[in-house]
Amino acid sequence: MGPALIERIPACLERRPSASAAPGSGKDFARKVEEGLSMATATALGLEGTLLFHLNLNHGSIEVAGRGAVVTRCYRPLLELAEARPWLRLAIAASGHTLERIARADPAWIPRLCALLEAGRVEFIGTGDTLLIGPLVPAAVNRWNQGLGRATYLRLLARAPRIALVNAFAWSQGLLDAYLEAGYEALIMEWNDPRRTHPEWQEEWRHRTAWTQSPSGRRIRILWTEANLQQGFQHAATGELESARYVDRVLARGGSRARHAFLYAGEAELFDHRPGSAEVAQGEWPRIVALCEALHERGLEFTTPQHVLADARFEPTATLELSTASNPIPLAHEPRCSVTRWALSGWEDVGLNARCFARAKELQRVGGSPHDWQLLCRAWGADLRAHLTEKRWRRLAQSLPAVHASKPSATAFLEGPLRSRRVEWAGSRLAVGTDGVRAVLNLRRGLALDSLVLRHAGPEPLLGTLQQEPFDDAGWEGLAAHDLFSGHTVLEVPGAARVTDLAPVEPEVEELAHCVSVRARVPTARGPLPKEVRVYAHRLELCYGFSAWGKRPRASLRTGALTLLDGALGDELWVSCANGGPRERMRLAPDFDHARGDPQRGSACAAFGASDGWIAIDDGRIGFEVSWPQEEAAALPLVTCLHLGERRLVRLQFTLAELDEACRPGAPLHDFRLSVRPYRNRR
Numbered sequence: 287m288g289p290a291l292i293e294r295i296p297a298c299l300e301r302r303p304s305a306s307a308a309p310g311s312g313k314d315f316a317r318k319v320e321e322g323l324s325m326a327t328a329t330a331l332g333l334e335g336t337l338l339f340h341l342n343l344n345h346g347s348i349e350v351a352g353r354g355a356v357v358t359r360c361y362r363p364l365l366e367l368a369e370a371r372p373w374l375r376l377a378i379a380a381s382g383h384t385l386e387r388i389a390r391a392d393p394a395w396i397p398r399l400c401a402l403l404e405a406g407r408v409e410f411i412g413t414g415d416t417l418l419i420g421p422l423v424p425a426a427v428n429r430w431n432q433g434l435g436r437a438t439y440l441r442l443l444a445r446a447p448r449i450a451l452v453n454a455f456a457w458s459q460g461l462l463d464a465y466l467e468a469g470y471e472a473l474i475m476e477w478n479d480p481r482r483t484h485p486e487w488q489e490e491w492r493h494r495t496a497w498t499q500s501p502s503g504r505r506i507r508i509l510w511t512e513a514n515l516q517q518g519f520q521h522a523a524t525g526e527l528e529s530a531r532y533v534d535r536v537l538a539r540g541g542s543r544a545r546h547a548f549l550y551a552g553e554a555e556l557f558d559h560r561p562g563s564a565e566v567a568q569g570e571w572p573r574i575v576a577l578c579e580a581l582h583e584r585g586l587e588f589t590t591p592q593h594v595l596a597d598a599r600f601e602p603t604a605t606l607e608l609s610t611a612s613n614p615i616p617l618a619h620e621p622r623c624s625v626t627r628w629a630l631s632g633w634e635d636v637g638l639n640a641r642c643f644a645r646a647k648e649l650q651r652v653g654g655s656p657h658d659w660q661l662l663c664r665a666w667g668a669d670l671r672a673h674l675t676e677k678r679w680r681r682l683a684q685s686l687p688a689v690h691a692s693k694p695s696a697t698a699f700l701e702g703p704l705r706s707r708r709v710e711w712a713g714s715r716l717a718v719g720t721d722g723v724r725a726v727l728n729l730r731r732g733l734a735l736d737s738l739v740l741r742h743a744g745p746e747p748l749l750g751t752l753q754q755e756p757f758d759d760a761g762w763e764g765l766a767a768h769d770l771f772s773g774h775t776v777l778e779v780p781g782a783a784r785v786t787d788l789a790p791v792e793p794e795v796e797e798l799a800h801c802v803s804v805r806a807r808v809p810t811a812r813g814p815l816p817k818e819v820r821v822y823a824h825r826l827e828l829c830y831g832f833s834a835w836g837k838r839p840r841a842s843l844r845t846g847a848l849t850l851l852d853g854a855l856g857d858e859l860w861v862s863c864a865n866g867g868p869r870e871r872m873r874l875a876p877d878f879d880h881a882r883g884d885p886q887r888g889s890a891c892a893a894f895g896a897s898d899g900w901i902a903i904d905d906g907r908i909g910f911e912v913s914w915p916q917e918e919a920a921a922l923p924l925v926t927c928l929h930l931g932e933r934r935l936v937r938l939q940f941t942l943a944e945l946d947e948a949c950r951p952g953a954p955l956h957d958f959r960l961s962v963r964p965y966r967n968r969r
Contacts, residue, residue: 331537331539331540331541331545332540332541332542332543332544332545333536333537333539333540333541333544333545333546333547333586333587334544334545334546334547334586334587334588334589334594335536335546335547335548335549335581335586335587335588335589336375336377336546336547336548336549336551336588336589336590336591336594337376337377337548337549337550337578337588338376338377338378338379338411338451338474338511338548338550338551338552338591339364339376339377339378339379339550339552339553339554340379340380340413340451340551340552340553340554341360341361341364341378341379341380341384341388341554341555342380342381342384342417342553342555342669343356343357343384343387343388343391344381344383344384344387344416344417344667344669345553345555345669346668346669346670346671346672346673346674346675346678347673347674347675348555349675349677349678350678353387353391354391354392355559356555356559357388357391357392357395358392359558359559360554360555360557360558360559361388361392361395361554362392362395363557363558363571364376364378364554364571365395365398365399365402367571367574367575367578368402368407368408369398369402369407371578371579371582372407373582373588374407374578374582374588375406375407375408375409375588375589375590375593376402376407376408376409376588376590377408377409377410377411377590377591378399378408378409378410378411379410379411379412379413379451379474380410380413381413381414381415381416381417381435382414382415382416382434382435382437382438382439382442383415383416383417383438383664383667384417385438385439385442385443386438386442389442396442396443399443400443400444403443403445408590409447409449409590409591409592410439410443410445410447411447411449411450411451411474411591412432412435412436412439412446412447412449412450412451412468412470413435413450413451413453414431414432414434414435414450414453414663415430415431415432415434415435415438415660415663415664416431416435416663416664416666416667417453417454417667417668417669418431418453418663418666418667418668419453419454419456419625419628419629419668420452420453420456420458420461420464420866420867421456421457421458421460421461421614421615421625421865421866421895421897422456422625422628422629422639422865422866422895422897423642423646423666423866423897424643424646424650424866424897424898425460425463425464425864425866425867425868425897425898426646426649426650427646427659427662427663427666428461428464428866428867429463429464429467429468430656430659430660430662430663431464431663432450432464432465432467432468432470433467433468434656434659434660434663435468436468436469437656446469447470448469448470448471448472448592449470449471449472449473449474449509449591449592449595450465450468450470450472450473450474451473451474451551452473452474452475453668454617454618454623454628454668455475455476455479455511455616455617455618455623456615456616456617456618456625456628457475457480457608457609457615457616457617458609458614458615458865458866458867458870458895459498459499459500459501459607459608459609459865459867459870460500460501460864460865460866460867460868460869460870460897461865461866461867462498462499462500462504462506462867463500463501463502463504463867463868464866464867465506466500466504466506470506471506471507471595472495472506472507472508472509472591472595473498473506473507473508473509474508474509474510474511474548474551474591475508475509475510475511475608475616476510476511476512476513476551476616476617476618476619477492477510477511477512477513478512478513478514478619479613479616479617479618479619480606480608480609480613480616482613482619483610483612483613483616484606484608484610487604487606488604490541490543491510491603491604491606492510492512493510493539493541493545493546493547493600494545494546494599494600494601494602494603495507495508495509495594495595495600495601495602496508496510496602496603496604496605496606497602497604497605497606498605498606498607498608499605499607500867500868501867501868501869501870501871502868505605507595507602508606509546509548509591509594509595510548511548511551512547512548513618513619513620515536515539515547515548515549515550516548516550516551516552518532518535518536519532519549519550519552519577520550520552520556522573522577523557523570523573523574523577524570524573525569525570525573529573529576529577529580530580532577533577533580533581533584536549536581536586537584537586543599544597544599544600546589546594546597546600549581557570557571557574558570558571609865609870609872610872611861611872611873611874611875611878611925611927612876612878612880612892613878613892614863614865614870614872614892614893614894614895615865615892615893615894615895624884624890624891624944624946624947625892625893625895625922626890626893626922626941626944626946627671627672627946627947627948627949628668628671628672629671629893629895629920629922630922630941630942630943630944630949631671631672631943631944631946631948631949631950632670632671632672632673632674632948632950633674633676633679633683633950633953634683634953634954635671635920635953636919636920636921636942636943636953636956637953637954637956638665638670638671638686639666639916639920640916640917640918640919640920640956641665641686641917642662642665642666642920643899643916643917643920644917645662645665646662647917649662670682671948672948673948701800701801701822701823702800702823703799703800704720704721704799704800704801704802704822704823705721705823706719706720706721707719707720707797707802708720709795709797709802714728714729714730714790715727715728715729715736716729716793716795716804718795718802718804718819718821719821720801720802720821720822720823720824721741721823721824722740722741722742722823722824722964723738723739723740723741723821723822723823723824723825723826724737724738724739724741725737725738725739725819725821725826726738726750727773727793727804727819728751729790729791729792729793730790731751731771731774731788731789731790732774732786732787732788732789732790732791732806732808732815732817733773733791733793733804733806733808733817733819734751734771734772734773734774734788735749735750735751735771735772735773735848736750736751737749737750737751737851738750738772738826738962740824740825740826740910740962740963740964741964742824742964742966743908743909743910743964743965743966744908746853746854747851747854748850748851748854748855748910749772749848749849749850749851749854749910749962750772750849750851751770751771751772751849752770752849752851752852752935753770754770769849769935769937770849770935771788771847771849772847772848772849773819773828773846773847773848774786774787774788774845774847775787775815775830775843775844775845775846775847776842776843776844776845776847777812777839777841777842777843778841778842778843778844778889778945779839779840779841780840780841780945783811785810785811785812786810787808787810787815787817787830788808789808789809789810791806791807791808791809791817792806793805793806794806800822800823801820801821801822801823801827802820802821803818803819803820804818804819804820804821805817805818806818812835812836813834813835813836814834815830815831815832815834815835816829816830816831816834817829817830817831824963824964825961825962825963826961826962827959827960827961827962828846828959828960828962829957829958829959830845830846830957830958830959831957832845832942832955832956832957832958833954833955833956833957835955836954836955837951837952837953837954837955838943838951838952838953838954838955839951840945840949840950840951841943841945842889842890842941842943842944842945843941843942843943843955844881844924844939844940844941844942845921845939845940845941845942845958846912846914846921846939846940846958846960847937847938847939848910848912848937848938848939848962849935849936849937850903850934850935850936850937852934855903855904855905855908855909856905856906856907857905858873858874858875858905858906859873859874859903859904859905859909859927859936860872860873860874860903860904860905860906860909860967861874861894861901861902861903861925862901862902862903862904863894863895863896863900863901863902863923864895864896864897864898864900865894865895865896865897866895866897867897869898869900874903874925874927874936875927877927877928877929878892878925878926878927878928879891879926879927879928880892880893880894880924880925880926881924881926881939881941882926883945889944889945889946890922890924890941890944890946892924893922893923893924893941894922894923894924894925895922896921896922896923899913899914899915899916900912900913901923901938902965903925903936903938903965904965904966904967906967907966907967908964908965908966908967909964909965909966909967910962910963910964910965911962911963911964911965912938912960912961912962912963913960913961913963914940914958914959914960914961915959918956918957918958918959919942919956919957919958921940921941921942921958922940922941923938923939923940923941924938924939924940924941925937925938926938926939940958940960942955942956942958943955
C-alpha cells in the first residue's frame with residue numbers, strides 16, 4: 287500500500303548464585319562483579335534504558351467482559367507511572383484496534399496519553415491496525431494492516447509513529463516494505479532468536495541500532511530487545527527477583543562505550559493481572575515504580591526509541607539480514623513461541639486461515655473498501671488463534687461464512703490437452719509419462735513416488751525415493767525409513783504407533799484429456815485415505831483426502847514429502863519463498879531440519895510462511911517449484927537439508943498439524959493438494 291492508497295483510508299534470567307559457590311568459581315566471580323557494581327552508576331557506565339509496554343486488549347485469553355478490568359488494573363497505572371515522574375520516559379505500543387477498544391472502555395485514557403505524548407514523556411510505538419503474524423499473511427494484507435493502523439493513530443492520537451514493534455517478534459525480510467510504505471523509519475525486534483543462527487554477529491551490536499534490507503533493496507533500522515532482560519524485569523516486578531539484584535544486573539550491561547538496552551519490551555497485561563488465569567496478582571505496579579526509582583537513583587537515564595535513533599553514539603555499524611533458510615521466521619526467544627501455534631494449532635487455525643486466504647484472493651480480484659480490508663486484517667489477528675477462550679471461539683465460529691467445498695478434481699491451473707501419454711505396468715510399479723513429466727509410482731507403498739522426471743528441469747529423475755542402505759553405511763542411524771520416500775504422509779501421535787500411507791494398493795487409472803489420474807484408497811490405522819496422483823503435461827499433482835480421517839488428533843501431520851534424488855541439482859542449493867512480502871531467496875546452509883522437534887517449541891522447530899502458496903528449490907539454474915491452494919488448506923512447508931560425508935538429504939514436506947502448546951484436538955482435518963513443476967531460476 288503506497289502513500290496514495292493510505293490516503294484513501296478514511297480518518298474514521300538468570301538464577302541467583304549459590305552462597306556455597308567455591309572461591310574463584312564462575313558463580314563466585316559473577317557474584318563479586320554484581321557486588322562491585324553496587325556502587326557504580328549507569329551514567330558512569332554510559333548505559334541508557336527503555337521501558338516499552340505493549341498493550342493488547344484483544345488478547346485471546348481476555349474475555350470481552352473483562353476488558354474494562356484490564357484498562358483499570360494495567361493501563362491506568364501505566365499512565366500514572368509516567369505522569370507522576372518528570373524524569374521518566376516510557377514507550378507504549380498498541381494496535382489501532384486496541385486503541386479503539388480502550389477509547390470505548392475508558393474515554394479519558396486516550397486524552398491522558400496524548401498529553402504525555404505532547405510533553406515528550408511517552409513515545410508511541412506502532413504495530414498496525416491488528417496484531418497479526420506478518421510472515422503468515424499475504425503481502426497485500428500486511429500493507430493494509432500498516433496503512434490502516436497509521437490512519438487510526440492519526441485519528442485518535444493526532445500523530446503517526448515513526449517506529450514500529452514487530453508483532454510477536456515474528457520477522458521476515460519480506461515484511462520491511464509494508465512498514466516503509468506506512469512511513470516507519472525503524473523496527474523493534476528481539477535479538478536472541480536471529481542471533482542463534484548468525485554466529486558471525488558481534489555481541490556489541492545488540493546495544494546499538496543496525497540496518498537491514500528488504501528483498502526490494504530498501505533499508506530500515508532495527509533496535510534490539512533481549513529476552514533475558516525482559517524476563518528479569520518480569521521476575522523483579524512479581525517479587526521473584528530481589529530489587530537490588532535486578533538493579534545490579536541492569537547496571538552490569540554498562541561498558542566502555544555507550545550502550546542502550548530495552549529493560550522491558552512486553553505485555554502490560556502481565557502486571558496485576560494474569561490473562562487466562564484465575565490468579566489475582568497485586569502489588570506489581572507499585573513494585574515497578576520502586577524499580578524505576580531505584581534505577582533512576584543509580585543514574586540510569588530512561589530514554590525512548592526515537593532518542594536512540596537520533597543519538598550518533600548508537601548509529602548502525604552493520605547491515606544485517608535476520609532470516610536464514612534454517613530459521614526463516616525468527617521469533618521471540620521463549621519456550622512456547624512457535625510459528626505453528628498461529629498457523630496450524632488453536633481451535634481450528636488451518637481452516638480459519640484458509641477462509642482468510644480465500645477472502646484475500648477475493649478482495650484482490652474484485653477490489654474492496656478499506657473497511658473490507660480492515661475486517662480481513664482483524665479476522666487474521668493472532669489473538670483469534672493459539673489461546674483463544676472457548677467462549678470467544680464459539681462466537682467467532684458462528685460469524686464465519688460457510689465453507690464451499692470444491693470438487694476433488696478441480697484445479698487452480700489452466701491446462702492444455704495432453705499431446706502424448708503412456709501408462710506402463712511393471713509388477714509393483716506403475717509408470718505414467720506425458721509431454722514433459724514421467725512419474726514412477728510404487729504400488730506396494732501407497733503410490734509413493736519412486737522417481738519423478740520434470741523434463742524442463744532436465745532429463746534425469748529429480749525427486750523420488752532414496753535407498754536406505756547408503757545412509758546406514760554413512761552413519762545416519764537416526765534416519766527412519768519413511769524419511770526417504772516421496773509423495774507420502776506421516777501422522778505422529780504421542781504414545782501411539784506412527785501412521786503412514788505406505789501400504790499396498792490396487793489403483794484405478796483414468797486417462798483424461800488433460801491428465802492421467804491414478805487413484806487409490808490407502809489402508810491405514812485410521813481408516814482408508816483417499817489419494818490421487820494426477821500427471822499433467824508439465825506438472826504433477828498430489829491429492830490427499832484427509833477429511834476421511836475425521837477429527838484432528840493431538841498429533842503432527844506431515845504430507846506431500848518431496849525428496850531430492852542422488853545427483854539431482856548442483857552442490858549449492860537455494861530456497862525461494864514469500865513470507866508476508868515479496869519472495870525471498872536463501873541459501874540451504876548450514877545443515878538444518880525444520881521437521882525435527884524442539885523440546886521447547888514443539889514437534890517442528892521452524893517453518894516457512896509461504897504466504898502466497900508457493901516455494902521453490904534450485905541450484906542457481908534449475909530446480910522444482912511447488913504450489914498449493916491455501917484457500918482449501920493453509921499448510922506450512924518444512925525443509926530438511928542434511929549432509930554426512932558425501933551423502934546429502936534434501937527434502938520438502940508440508941505440515942497440517944504440529945504438536946505445540948496451543949494444539950487442541952477435535953478440529954476437522956482438511957483435504958490437501960499440491961502441484962510440482964519444473965523451475966528455472968531467472969535471477
